[in-house]
Amino acid sequence: MNSENKIYFYPVWLRVWHGINALGILVLIFTGINMQYANPGFKLMDFELAVNGHNIAGILVSVNYILFIFGNLRTSNHKFYRIKLKGLSKRLQLQVEYYTSGLFKNQDPPFPLSEKRKFNPMQKVSYLLVMYLFIPGLVITGLGLLFPELIIENVYQVSGIFLTAVLHASLGFLVSIFLIVHLYVASIGKHPLNNFKSILSGYHDLNGH
Amino acid sequence: MRSSYLLILILFLISGFSQTSQAMAPENDPCLKCHTHQTITFHNTLTKREDKRLMNPLYILDKDHFSSGVHAKFKCIDCHSADYGKYPHNAELKLEPLSTCLDCHGGDAKYAAYQFEKIDTEFQKSVHFQKSGESFTCSKCHNQHYYQAKSRNSSEVGDIVKFSNEMCMSCHSNNSKFQLISDKLKPALSQIHEWLPNQELHFQNVRCIECHTQVVDSLSVSHNILPKEKALKNCVECHSKNSMLEASLYKYKNLQNRSKIGKLNSIIKNKSYVIGAYQNIWLNYISILIFLLALAGISIHMIARIAKK
Numbered sequence: 001m002n003s004e005n006k007i008y009f010y011p012v013w014l015r016v017w018h019g020i021n022a023l024g025i026l027v028l029i030f031t032g033i034n035m036q037y038a039n040p041g042f043k044l045m046d047f048e049l050a051v052n053g054h055n056i057a058g059i060l061v062s063v064n065y066i067l068f069i070f071g072n073l074r075t076s077n078h079k080f081y082r083i084k085l086k087g088l089s090k091r092l093q094l095q096v097e098y099y100t101s102g103l104f105k106n107q108d109p110p111f112p113l114s115e116k117r118k119f120n121p122m123q124k125v126s127y128l129l130v131m132y133l134f135i136p137g138l139v140i141t142g143l144g145l146l147f148p149e150l151i152i153e154n155v156y157q158v159s160g161i162f163l164t165a166v167l168h169a170s171l172g173f174l175v176s177i178f179l180i181v182h183l184y185v186a187s188i189g190k191h192p193l194n195n196f197k198s199i200l201s202g203y204h205d206l207n208g209h
Numbered sequence: 210m211r212s213s214y215l216l217i218l219i220l221f222l223i224s225g226f227s228q229t230s231q232a233m234a235p236e237n238d239p240c241l242k243c244h245t246h247q248t249i250t251f252h253n254t255l256t257k258r259e260d261k262r263l264m265n266p267l268y269i270l271d272k273d274h275f276s277s278g279v280h281a282k283f284k285c286i287d288c289h290s291a292d293y294g295k296y297p298h299n300a301e302l303k304l305e306p307l308s309t310c311l312d313c314h315g316g317d318a319k320y321a322a323y324q325f326e327k328i329d330t331e332f333q334k335s336v337h338f339q340k341s342g343e344s345f346t347c348s349k350c351h352n353q354h355y356y357q358a359k360s361r362n363s364s365e366v367g368d369i370v371k372f373s374n375e376m377c378m379s380c381h382s383n384n385s386k387f388q389l390i391s392d393k394l395k396p397a398l399s400q401i402h403e404w405l406p407n408q409e410l411h412f413q414n415v416r417c418i419e420c421h422t423q424v425v426d427s428l429s430v431s432h433n434i435l436p437k438e439k440a441l442k443n444c445v446e447c448h449s450k451n452s453m454l455e456a457s458l459y460k461y462k463n464l465q466n467r468s469k470i471g472k473l474n475s476i477i478k479n480k481s482y483v484i485g486a487y488q489n490i491w492l493n494y495i496s497i498l499i500f501l502l503a504l505a506g507i508s509i510h511m512i513a514r515i516a517k518k
């Protein structure tokens with residue numbers, strides 16, 4: 001499948017998962033902002049529609065997360081997420097230096113992508129945080145808010161439902177910041193649209209990056 | 210020695226548990242002798258025998274329930290004619306008009322805080338009064354024998370909600386009571402509220418009157434029940450920073466708690482979380498700041514990329 005300059009990075013299951021996840025999270029952010037900042041003077045959409053849309057998209061993204069976990073377990077894709085802690089800060093520093101300076105001096109990236117390396121160290125850390133901490137956290141707190149009877153009523157006299165809601169909104173906010181940065185970083189390459197084409201076609205063009 | 214400790218403990222527990230109910234006036238004993246039982250035994254002067262008959266269920270009083278109510282210490286004859294002391298009761302006594310709530314509560318400085326006159330003015334604007342007039346008495350909702358001032362005295366919002374909604378449900382989910390003032394069949398509540406997301410959750414956590422009354426700031430509980438077409442259907446009236454619930458359901462609790470434990474504490478200790486109603490200004494600022502910083506970083510990077518091309 002792999003030609004000299006192209007690597008088949010994104011198999012079909014991964015592209016389907018990524019597509020559903022991207023659309024679902026966009027709906028969740030839009031409807032979530034509508035609920036969190038609801039006010040009679042601030043209306044992007046009907047509150048009722050926002051609640052229903054958020055619930056449906058939330059369930060869809062949660063089920064989709066299971067696809068992500070199974071896909072990673074059944075294929076070798078999980079290897080790309082492995083992080084060696086030794087020297088991690090040095091590798092992160094090199095990547096930050098590349099993005100803030102080397103990139104503008106037309107230097108080669110410190111961690112060029114290959115069949116064995118799909119993500120640079122910054123990607124690894126951020127994807128690990130988002131996919132294995134923030135999203136599961138959002139799924140669990142989201143399910144709790146869908147079924148409030150499951151939530152512990154009081155945690156040291158503090159309302160369990162309040163803690164769950166604050167955690168859910170905070171994690172949701174962090175994911176929305178991640179999304180903005182993720183979209184921007186994806187535009188870094190020879191042509192800003194190359195990475196977006198890759199996630200649709202499945203092929204990563206080494207010459208285009 | 211051990212048994213005396215046990216006795217003290219038992220007495221202590223009993224006194225603790227019986228705090229909410231009060232002893233009834235002993236003058237009520239002759240009335241309660243019959244009016245707390247399903248049957249009545251009397252000497253039938255015609256048959257010259259002791260007769261046992263069924264008591265009219267509407268005239269049976271729940272003694273425990275009564276002793277937890279606001280009128281627990283009242284004597285029966287405070288409201289009912291003293292002539293009821295004689296049995297068989299004189300049939301003409303039924304023709305005597307019963308005392309209304311305002312006969313005692315109106316114009317009395319002792320009850321000024323309750324604002325009964327204002328409640329009456331508001332009530333007269335309500336759909337209940339408009340449709341049924343004077344026959345819709347206070348006692349249709351506030352059973353004078355069992356009423357408790359929950360919205361003033363309870364520290365649990367859930368308790369206030371349950372007590373308040375039971376008042377509405379006593380007719381609106383009971384066809385035979387509903388038809389005492391209406392010719393129609395009572396509408397199915399779950400059907401007419403089908404539009405409401407998480408219906409069950411709303412019914413358990415907010416009072417019917419939250420959406421079905423016109424809130425009056427100066428009254429603890431609004432009494433102007435609106436016709437159904439004027440009921441609130443706009444979610445963001447409650448699900449917003451200036452939530453209407455703050456002025457109604459949480460008013461008493463908030464005023465009480467905020468002075469004692471501060472606003473943040475009163476929010477985080479509350480078991481019900483209302484989406485959109487708990488916006489913290491600092492968290493809002495911090496999130497906007499992080500968002501702007503991210504955008505600024507991206508913009509600078511993008512400009513630098515374009516400039517270097």
